[in-house]
Amino acid sequence: MSSNLLFLIIYTLLAIATAGGMLFASYLLGPRRNRELKDTPYECGMPILGTARERFSVKFYLTALAFLLFDIETVFLIPWAVVYKSLGVTGLVEAVIFILILAFGLYYIWERGALEWD
Amino acid sequence: MNGFDFASIMAISPEIALLLTAIAVITADICIGKAGRKCCTAGAACKPEETASSTEISSIVMPFICMTGIAISWYFMYNLWNLHAVNGAKYFSNAIVVDKFGLIAGFVVTVAAFLTALSSTGYAKRMKIDFGEYYGLIMLASAGMMFLIKGNNLIMLFLGIELTSLSVYALTAISKHREESTEAAMKYFILGAFSSAILLFGMAFMYGATGSIEFGQMNAVPTNRFLYFIGIGMMLLGLAFKIGAVPFHMWAPDAYQAAPSAISSFMAVGVKTASFAALLRLLFTSLIHTSHMWYQVPWMLAVLTVLLGNLTAISQTNIKRMLAYSSIAHTGYILIGVTACMGVGYSTGLTAPMSSILFYLAVYALMNIGAFAITMHLGREDKDFDEISGYAGLAHKKPLLALAMAIFMFSLAGIPPMGGFMAKFYIFRSAIQNGYIWLAIIGIIGSIISVYYYLRIVVLMYMKPAQTEEQFESDQSQWGLHFTLFATAAGLLILGLLPGDFVQYAIVAVKELL
Numbered sequence: 001m002s003s004n005l006l007f008l009i010i011y012t013l014l015a016i017a018t019a020g021g022m023l024f025a026s027y028l029l030g031p032r033r034n035r036e037l038k039d040t041p042y043e044c045g046m047p048i049l050g051t052a053r054e055r056f057s058v059k060f061y062l063t064a065l066a067f068l069l070f071d072i073e074t075v076f077l078i079p080w081a082v083v084y085k086s087l088g089v090t091g092l093v094e095a096v097i098f099i100l101i102l103a104f105g106l107y108y109i110w111e112r113g114a115l116e117w118d
Numbered sequence: 119m120n121g122f123d124f125a126s127i128m129a130i131s132p133e134i135a136l137l138l139t140a141i142a143v144i145t146a147d148i149c150i151g152k153a154g155r156k157c158c159t160a161g162a163a164c165k166p167e168e169t170a171s172s173t174e175i176s177s178i179v180m181p182f183i184c185m186t187g188i189a190i191s192w193y194f195m196y197n198l199w200n201l202h203a204v205n206g207a208k209y210f211s212n213a214i215v216v217d218k219f220g221l222i223a224g225f226v227v228t229v230a231a232f233l234t235a236l237s238s239t240g241y242a243k244r245m246k247i248d249f250g251e252y253y254g255l256i257m258l259a260s261a262g263m264m265f266l267i268k269g270n271n272l273i274m275l276f277l278g279i280e281l282t283s284l285s286v287y288a289l290t291a292i293s294k295h296r297e298e299s300t301e302a303a304m305k306y307f308i309l310g311a312f313s314s315a316i317l318l319f320g321m322a323f324m325y326g327a328t329g330s331i332e333f334g335q336m337n338a339v340p341t342n343r344f345l346y347f348i349g350i351g352m353m354l355l356g357l358a359f360k361i362g363a364v365p366f367h368m369w370a371p372d373a374y375q376a377a378p379s380a381i382s383s384f385m386a387v388g389v390k391t392a393s394f395a396a397l398l399r400l401l402f403t404s405l406i407h408t409s410h411m412w413y414q415v416p417w418m419l420a421v422l423t424v425l426l427g428n429l430t431a432i433s434q435t436n437i438k439r440m441l442a443y444s445s446i447a448h449t450g451y452i453l454i455g456v457t458a459c460m461g462v463g464y465s466t467g468l469t470a471p472m473s474s475i476l477f478y479l480a481v482y483a484l485m486n487i488g489a490f491a492i493t494m495h496l497g498r499e500d501k502d503f504d505e506i507s508g509y510a511g512l513a514h515k516k517p518l519l520a521l522a523m524a525i526f527m528f529s530l531a532g533i534p535p536m537g538g539f540m541a542k543f544y545i546f547r548s549a550i551q552n553g554y555i556w557l558a559i560i561g562i563i564g565s566i567i568s569v570y571y572y573l574r575i576v577v578l579m580y581m582k583p584a585q586t587e588e589q590f591e592s593d594q595s596q597w598g599l600h601f602t603l604f605a606t607a608a609g610l611l612i613l614g615l616l617p618g619d620f621v622q623y624a625i626v627a628v629k630e631l632l
Contacts, residue, residue: 104141111148 062114066106073102126209128201129216131194132224133264139187140257143180147250150176177243180253181598184235187257188228195221195228206630208270212332215270218627219476223267223395226480230387231260233487233605234380239598241494245378247292255292256384259285263392267399272321272331275396279317279360282392283310286385290377293500302376306369310359313366317356323349333403340408347412350405354415357400360393363453364422367446374442379502382438383490386445387483394452394479398472401456402631406468413460420457420557423450424564432571438504440571441489444530447568448482451545454561458549467552472631473624474544480620481529481537481613488606489526495519495599496590509575511584519590520579525607529614531572532565537613544621 040048080087080095087094109115127134199221206217234256242248259282266278287310291303321331327346328336340346359366374382401409427447434440455478458471496503496512496519513520529536542565549558584590613620 101141104145108144108148 059114059117062109066109066114069102069105073099125207126214128194128198129207129209129214130268132191132198132228133261133268135187135191135194136228136257136261136264139184139190140254140261142187143183143257144250144254146179146183147176147254150179174243176250177248178239180248180250181235181239181242184253184257185232188232188235188260191228192225195225213271213274214265214268215333216268217630218623219399219631220267220395222476222623222627223391223479224264226391226476226483227260227263227267227388230384230391230483230487231256233491233602234384236598237487237491237494237602238380240596241378241380241497241599244497245293245500246295247378249292252289252292255285255289259289259384259388263388266392267395269396269399270333272324272333275400276314276318276321278392278396279356280314282389283314283360286381286389289381289385290373292381293378296376296500298376302369302372306373309369313356313359316352320349320352320354320356323352325349333399336404337407346408350408350412351415353400354419357393357397358419361390361397361449361452362446363419363449364426364446367423367427367449370446371439371442374445375436375438375504379438379490379494379497379504382441383487386442386486386490390445390449390452391479391483394456394475397456398475399631402459402468402472406460409460413457416453416457416460417554417557420450420453421560423447423453424561425450428564428567428571431568434571435506436504437493437506437509437575438490438502440506441486444568444572445486447564448478448486448530450564451542451561452478452482454549454554454557455545457557458545458552458554469625469628470551471545471548472628473621474541474548476624476627477544477613477617477621478541481541481610484606484609484613485526485529485536485538488522488603488610489530491599491602491606492519492523492526495596495603498591506575506578508585510578510582512579512590515584515590519603522603522607523579524576525610527572527576529610531569533569535611535614537610537617540614540617544617 037043042048076098077095080091084091198216199218206215208215235253238248238252242252262278262281262283262285264278265274266282269275269278287303287307290306291300293299323345324336325331327340327342327349328338330336330338355366359369362370374386377385424447427443427445427450431440431443431447434443452475455471455475459468493502493504496508509523512523525536529538532538532542534540542561546558546561549555549561
C-alpha cells in the first residue's frame with residue numbers, strides 16, 4: 001500500500017470522526033424542546049403558505065421553454081464566435097441559417113401569444 | 119467530402135424540403151388562422167361566420183402545403199436516384215449516406231406522410247386538431263425519419279430517432295381535450311425516453327468496444343467482447359422499442375388507440391419503416407460479421423412478437439387496438455426477415471431477405487394506412503369509428519367502403535391476390551432458403567391465427583345486419599379520404615398481382631448496401 005493512500009484513508013477517517021463527533025455531541029448536549037414550529041421545513045424562515053403541490057400557470061412553462069431555446073443558442077454561438085475567423089464564410093452562412101431558424105421560432109411564439117402574460 | 123458544397127446540400131435536399139414545409143405550414147397557420155384564433159381566445163366578441171371561414175381556408179391550405187412540400191421532396195429524391203450511379207456517396211464528414219436503399223425507404227415514409235396529410239383534409243377539422251402544429255409536426259417527424267434512414271453514424275441514428283420520437287409524442291397528445299390521449303402520450307413519452315437513454319448508452323458501449331461510431335468502421339474484431347455484446351444488446355433494445363417488438367411493445371396499443379387515427383397509422387407505418395431501415399443499415403454495415411454469435415436474440419424477439427401480437431389481437435373489441443396488436447405481429451414477420459439475414463455472412467443469401475423486408479414495409483404501409491382511414495371515414499364528431507361490433511352490416515349500407523375494408527383485411531391476413539400475401543411469401547421464402555425453417559413455420563402459424571380476427575370484421579360487415587339505421591352517416595368532407603382509400607386499395611392489388619417491378623427496385627437498392 002502506498003503511503004499516499006494511507007494518508008487519504010487517515011484523512012477520510014478524520015473527516016468522518018469530526019463530522020460524526022459534532023453530530024453526536026449536539027445529540028448529547030442539545031436541549032430538546034419539541035414544538036410544532038420545529039417540524040416545519042424552514043424553522044427560522046417564512047411561515048408556510050399551503051402545500052408545495054400547487055397547480056401554477058402554464059405560462060411559466062412557456063417562458064421557461066422559450067428561455068431554454070435562447071440559452072442553447074448562446075451555447076452554440078459562443079464557440080462559433082471563438083473560431084469565427086477560421087471557419088470563414090461557410091461558418092457565417094451556417095450561423096445565419098441557425099439564427100434564422102431560431103428567429104422564426106421567436107416569431108411563432110410571439111404570434112401565438114406565448115409572450116403575453118395576461 | 120467535408121465541406122458545405124452544392125453536392126452536400128443536394129444530398130439532404132429532400133430533408134430540407136420537408137423542414138421548410140414544416141416552417142411554411144406553421145407560418146400559414148399563423149397568418150391565415152390568426153383571425154379565427156383571436157376570436158376563440160377573446161370569447162364572446164367574435165363573429166362566428168368569420169371564424170368559420172378562416173378555419174375553413176386553413177384546413178384546406180395547410181394539407182396542400184404539406185403535400186406540395188412532399189412532392190418537391192419526391193422530385194429531389196428522384197434526382198438523387200438518377201444521380202447516384204456512384205453508390206453510397208457520403209457527405210458531411212461521413213454522417214449522411216445517399217444510396218438507393220435509403221431512397222426507397224424514404225419514399226415509403228414520405229408516401230405515408232403524404233397520405234396522412236391528404237386524409238387529414240376534412241378529418242383534422244372534425245377532430246378539432248387542425249392546427250398548423252399538427253401538420254408541422256408530421257413534416258418534422260418525416261424529416262426525422264429521413265435522417266434516421268440516411269444516417270451513417272450512431273449520432274445521426276440517435277438524432278433521427280429523437281426528432282422522430284419527439285414529434286410523434288406530441289402528435290399522440292394532439293387532441294388536447296381528450297384525457298386518454300394525454301395519458302397515452304405520457305406513457306409513450308416516458309417509456310420512449312427510457313428506451314432512448316438505453317439506446318444511447320449502448321452506443322457508448324459500442325464506441326468503447328470498437329473505437330468508432332461510424333457505420334462500416336465498427337466491424338473491427340472487438341477487443342473487449344463484454345463491452346461489445348452489452349452495446350449490441352442495449353442498442354437492439356432501444357430499436358426494438360421503436361419498432362414495437364415484444365416484450366417492448368406495451369406502449370403501442372395505448373398510443374395507437376388514443377391518438378387520432380391519422381396519427382396512429384402514420385406512427386405505425388413511418389416510425390416502423392424508418393426504424394427498420396436504420397436497424398438494417400446498422401446490422402449490415404457494422405454488426406453482420408458477429409451475427410452468428412447473437413442471432414438467437416432477434417430469433418426469440420421474432421417468435422415472441424409474432425405469437426403474442428396475434429394471440430392478443432384476438433380478444434380486442436376496439437379496432438384501433440386490434441390494429442395495434444396486428445402491427446406488433448407484422449413487426450414480428452419483418453423480424454423473421456431480419457433474422458433470416460443473420461448467420462449467413464456476406465453473400466448473395468442476404469439479397470433475398472433484405473429486399474423482401476423492403477417490399478413488406480411498402481405493402482404494410484399501404485394496408486395499415488387504408489385500414490385506419492376506414493375508421494377515420496366512418497367516425498363522427500371528434501371520435502373515430504373504433505368499435506368492432508359497429509361494423510356489422512356495413513356492406514349493405516356502404517358497399518364500396520366495405521369492399522375497401524375487406525381488401526385491407528385480406529391483405530393484412532395475407533390472402534392472395536393482395537399485396538400482403540406476396541410480402542409474407544417473400545419473407546417466409548427467404549427464411550426457409552437461409553435455413554430458418556422453424557422460424558418460417560412459427561410465422562405461418564401466426565398468420566393462420568391472424569386470419570381469425572381479420573376475417574371476423576369481414577364476416578361482420580357482410581353477413582350481419584346493421585344495428586341502427588343511421589350509424590354509417592358521416593358528417594365531414596370526405597374526398598381526401600376517398601382518394602386515400604382508393605390509392606391504398608389499388609396499390610395493394612397492384613403490388614399483389616405484379617410485385618416484380620418493386621422487388622426489382624428493392625433488389626437493386628439492397629445490392630448497393632451490401
